[in-house]
Amino acid sequence: MCSKIDAESLRDRVAAPDAPRLLDVRTPAEFAAAHIPGSYNVPLDTLREHRAELRGSMDDVVLICRTGARASQAERALVEAGMTKVHILEGGIVAWEAAGAPLNRNRSRWDLERQVRLVAGLLVLTGVVGGLLVPGLEWLAAAIGAGLTVAALTNTCMMGMLLAKLPFNRAPACGAESMIAQLRDRRP
Known part of the structure; x- marks a missing residue:
């Protein structure tokens, strides 16, 4: 049950x-x-x-x-x-x-959720600010927004799954x- x-x-x-x-x-x-x-x-x-x-x-x-x-x-x-x-x-x-x-x-x-917020925030900031210097980079922010939307709708998080595989998120x-x-x- x-x-x-x-x-x-x-x-x-x-x-x-x-x-x-x-x-x-x-x-x-x-x-x-x-x-x-x-x-x-x-x-x-x-x-x-x-x-x-x-x-x-x-x-x-x-x-x-x-x-x-x-x-x-x-x-x-x-x-x-x-x-x-x-x-x-x-x-x-x-x-x-x-x-x-x-x-x-x-x-x-840091909890995995906090790591995801940091990485997503940095990528969006990079896309928006970097888009001022490199045309088209603002699409990075759009891609992260789309990814976060899918994560919310499916209750899964690809970024979280990827971050979980990094060495500092692993134990022996x-x-x-x-x-x-x-x-x-x-x-x-």
């Missing part, structure tokens, strides 16, 4: 003996900066690629991202793989933190086999 769960309800469920698995689908860098204690980092691309193996490793799952968009994409992938007990943390890590729930914090990194990879073994053992 796919559903949303609010931060308070999840907080209660995490304390129960039959707690669900918490899968954080953000980038490793975002996860390293702050995450819910006991959660596992399974980046969205990794989850999509290994959803069949994940299905056999767990029953009840709560998906976590920054605000819920990536978790919704992860939910679709897991449901397509045959999982039935999939939930999304409503409002994501932002709502969890606003509820005063515990977070493990480490080094500070543990490999799919190791990740699945950890999920089976229930050891974070």
Whole structure:
């Protein structure tokens, strides 16, 4: 059964003996900066690629991202793989933190969403200002505007997916086999 769960309800469920698995689908860098204690980092691309193996490793799952968009994409992938007990943390890590729930914090990194806003803003500014010197460069701003419109309509972000692959948004990879073994053992 796919559903949303609010931060308070999840907080209660995490304390129960039959707690669900918490899968954080953000980038490793975002996860390293702050995450819910006991959660596992399974980046969205990794989850999509290994959803069949994940299905056999767990029953009840709560998906976590920054605000819920990536978790919704992860939910679709897991449901397509045959999982039935999939939930999304409503409002994501932002709502969890606003509820005063515990977070493990480490080094500070910019959220992927903030990185996208910076890069998009710089590209638009470059297109508009640069267009004064190089005719036609203003079309760069139009292309970024079109890309942001598509991102909003489809609830996906190509720029975010590309930024997630940059070295500073990655952490040391543990490999799919190791990740699945950890999920089976229930050891974070």
